[in-house]
Amino acid sequence: MIRRRHALLPVLLATTLAACGSASGAATPGGLELTELRYQGSVGAVSFPELAEELGYLAPIKLKWIGNTISGPQDIQAAATGQTDFGGAFDGAIVKLAAAKAPIKAVVGYYGSDKDSYxxxxxxxxxxxxxxxxxxxxxxxxxxxxxxxxxxxxxxxxxxxxxxxxxxxxxxxxxxxxxxxxxxxxxxxxxxxxxxxxxxxxxxxxxxxxxxxxxxxxGPFTAGSVVLTERFIQRNPNTTRTFVAAFAKAVEWTQTHSREEVIAEYKKIIAARGRNEDAGGVAFWKSSGVANKGGVIDAKEFQTWIDWLQREGEIKPGQVKAADLYTNQYNPFASGSAS
Structure with missing residues (x-):
């Protein structure tokens, strides 16, 4: 099964430069190049962009749900090939996709493991x-x-x-x-x-x-990040900054508000989106597991998996550098400028 998945990867990536069709590059009122972003969700769960939209952080950007996924690698492949505008996955999966020459960049951490969420x-x-x-x-x-x-x-x-x-x-x-x-x-x-x-x-x-x-x-660690394509970032710098800042603020909101407040917001979001799903699972929410404030990315979160994949023989030594995989440029918590 692993060989089959890898065989499909070059086909998917071949469409990358021709994709990202929603990135128009034409500025809209307010200076945003795009005001609608396509994404995949999860049944019975709430993502940080969805929370950011509910809290008003994302405005005037709106989200367009195109379906659900249970696979991080599939989610970031969808972003890399332009089927969606952003996707999230385990950092090791991001390393492997980058090694396959996908022009992607991690911009914010979104899940992890700690004593409550593992x-x-x-x-x-x-x-x-x-x-x-x-x-x-x-x-x-x-x-x-x-x-x-x-x-x-x-x-x-x-x-x-x-x-x-x-x-x-x-x-x-x-x-x-x-x-x-x-x-x-x-x-x-x-x-x-x-x-x-x-x-x-x-x-x-x-x-x-x-x-x-x-x-x-x-130990406790941020395990996954959200990616954008480099082309998307280049064509939509203002949208990128607004999206990442809103995402980061949503992460920080869950880190600084009570479990009861988070659960209440999640239940409200699930009820309002009308996807005929059970919201009971969010009552068990305990934490996102994100290690750093606002999802700021640490180089070691990628280096751990680069080293592991090299040991496994899945990538070559020096094939991927941690510094090339991510940027905190658009995250206001990286510079302490968030308010």
Whole structure:
């Protein structure tokens, strides 16, 4: 499956320069080149741009929802090829897309892991699996390949002393997040990667136990960023600045307001957008996991995954430089100018 995905990547990227059709470059009243941005959402969840729009930070820019995604790599590929105007993914996936010559730039961090929000890997209560070596020949359910969950698994196995040949015998199985717990309980997979409400509800039901967490390996960290294409930034500098500033302010709003306030806003947004979805999951929201104020990006958040991908042989030494992958130029919290 991994080889097939990589084979599709050059085809997707070939359309990049011909895409980004919404970036007109013609200034609108107020100095913005664009006042509508296309994006993908998530069922039963609220993204920071959606929160920024609700709080009035994004005006006069409006969002245009074109559908939902459960895959970060797919989301940033959609942005790279002009199907959307922005997308977000695990920083390691951004490194790989940049290595494939996609002209993208990370502009703000949007999710991460901390003591409240983390990815846990769980086994059935009676499972004989106790550590990394027990995973040889076993199946681990993840939401997508080439992203956060896969990277954490492989790092866990490597730190557990497994050789590359042994790691290759651990099978990663793509399972929709809402079906992962059930797949574990039915024995279709041996380990389930769970986070957020899906993790909390599974633990409430009992019968499963943790094997390890991503924060056990890396500590608290911002794990993913939102990207724009370099062409979009060049053609729409004022829109870029307004969008990133609004996004960053929305991140900071969740970092400085109570859990109850955040949940109330999220429920209101989900109810108003009318997508026939269950808003119950947001009641379990605890934190975004974003490490820095307003989603300011730290070079180490990319360097960690550059080093890892080099060790894995997925990119060559020196092929990608952290400094080339991101910019904090448009984030007001990077300079302390946010008000």
């Amino acid at each position: 990815v846990g890997y769980y086994v059935a209560g009676g499972s004989p699996i106790k550590g990394p070596r027990d995973l040889i020949g076993k199946k681990i359910g993840v939401n997508t390949l080439g992203a956060h969950l896969e990277a954490v698994v492989k790092e866990y196995l490597k730190r557990g002393g497994l050789t590359p040949q042994e790691i290759a015998k651990v099978e990663l199985v793509v399972v929709p997040p809402v079906n992962t717990e059930q797949a574990l309980r039915q024995g279709q997979i041996d380990v389930a990667a769970l986070s957020g409400i899906l993790r909390d509800k599974a633990l409430e039901r009992g019968g499963i136990r943790p094997l390890f967490k991503d924060i056990d390996l890396f």
